[in-house]
Amino acid sequence: MRRFKTARNLIVIAAVLCGTGYLRMPKEQKFMEDLRERKIAHPQIDSEIWSKMGQTSLAGTFGGLRSVMASFMSIGAYDHFENNDWYKLEKDFEVITALDPYNAYYWNTGAWHLGWNAASWARRNQRREIETALKNGNEDFSPTKQRLLEMEFLEKGDAMYREGLKYNPGSEELWFDRGAMWSNEYKRPDLERAAEAFKELRNSPNPVYRRRYLLTIARIPGREIEAYEEMVRLVSVSDPRNFSIPTFRVLMLILGSNPELPDGALRPPVDVVYNNPEKAYEDLYNYWNRIKNDGYYAGNYEVLMKQLIDKLKVPDSLNPYVTEPKRPLYPSVWKRELEKRDRDGSSR
Structure with a gap:
């Protein structure tokens, strides 16, 4: 009789626990889903991943x-x-x-x-x-x-x-x-x-990350207008770190030269972007390889280059239309070639 009562009590307790668990289960599942949604609890592991786990x-x-x-x-x-x-x-x-x-x-x-x-x-x-x-x-x-x-x-x-x-x-x-x-x-x-x-x-606090979208779409044919708009957006931020990047400075000129831009579009001239024409030529010269090898938008690159070549009397050794560029134009190279040009001119 005592054993029967013990068994009966155990059954009742088990039934109560099962019933309570059954009633609480939806609320606990909802609570757990909420924790997972808020990334407080880990998500469930897929059955396929379970099979790949060791003991x-x-x-x-x-x-x-x-x-x-x-x-x-x-x-x-x-x-x-x-x-x-x-x-x-x-x-x-x-x-x-x-x-x-x-x-x-x-x-x-x-x-x-x-x-x-x-x-x-x-x-x-x-x-x-x-x-x-x-x-x-x-x-x-x-x-x-x-x-x-x-x-x-x-x-x-x-x-x-x-x-x-x-x-x-x-x-x-x-x-x-x-x-x-x-x-x-x-x-x-x-x-x-x-x-x-x-x-x-695009809105990252890291300027390197922020510029990469512009530097990428400027290489995709058909997205030149979008690249121009992104360039204008970055200029409006007025972050001086952007203007320290040669390719960014050149893109201000090149993207602004797009004939498909609407009237009134911002078209920065060379003397606004650069303090001196020598620096402008150095950047544009190095942009040559960006166009040839990386597919960057060319715009009116040739017009700008030939204007600067005439203005600065650039020697043939630094003229990409005469001598194919094989290495970047560094200030030291620019200075050396101009000095050589002046020496050759004075000796004649």
């Missing part, structure tokens, strides 16, 4: 040590980086970022390994295989196929940047590094994607 990571997750486990795993992932085990490294960072998704550092590190290191490794391997194929006379060799691996890692890096930005939309480093990856001339530049990232940094 230690699982134990740490249930023990509330997700950030600690992420830190330990990031140290272990370095071994895969050293051994070029890129797919294992990718798996590591999928788990690491799931454990601590609000830490932008892990997203940035994972994306850097995949989009920068792994892609560069793939390109180096391509070069070796191309050289070997050409040496062996392999006519079936396709460089296009070899580029696929590099693009695969670039896309993986981009995906990690984008996923990280879902959890850390305010991380300027993630936005900037994603844009830097797609604007890097030594990779596979995609300036539209770079501009998409840099646009988020």
Whole structure:
């Protein structure tokens, strides 16, 4: 009889606990969702990520040590980086970022390994295989196929940047590094994607980040008006650090020369942007390679250059229309060439 009463009491207690838990569950779930939305609590881990976790990571997750486990795993992932085990490294960072998704550092590190290191490794391997194929006379060799691996890692890096930005939309480093990856001339530049990232940094307190949107869209055909508007916006900020950048100074002239600008548009003349014509010529001379190699907007570059060439009596050695520029024009070079010109002129 006593055993029966004990069992009955246990059943009643269990029923009460289950009922209470059932009634409280919706409120607790809502409370937890609110904490996750406010980034106080970690988000749920996807079932696919659970399957990739080892026993230690699982134990740490249930023990509330997700950030600690992420830190330990990031140290272990370095071994895969050293051994070029890129797919294992990718798996590591999928788990690491799931454990601590609000830490932008892990997203940035994972994306850097995949989009920068792994892609560069793939390109180096391509070069070796191309050289070997050409040496062996392999006519079936396709460089296009070899580029696929590099693009695969670039896309993986981009995906990690984008996923990280879902959890850390305010991380300027993630936005900037994603844009830097797609604007890097030594990779596979995609300036539209770079501009998409840099646009988020237009109001950054960091002047380097703030200027990159302008410096990117000034290289994209068809976006010259937009680049002009961005240049005017940055000029209106009156940050003296902008005017210390040679390319920014030149863009004030070049973008303002666009014939498609509306009447009344700001078109700064050379003597407003520069204190002396020599400095203007130095900047414009160096902008030549920006046009030829980086695709910057040319505008009325040729008109401006020829006006300054006539005004300053520039020697042929510093005239890009006579002597192809092979290196930047530094003040010391400019001074030396002008002195040489004057000596040659006086000796005649």
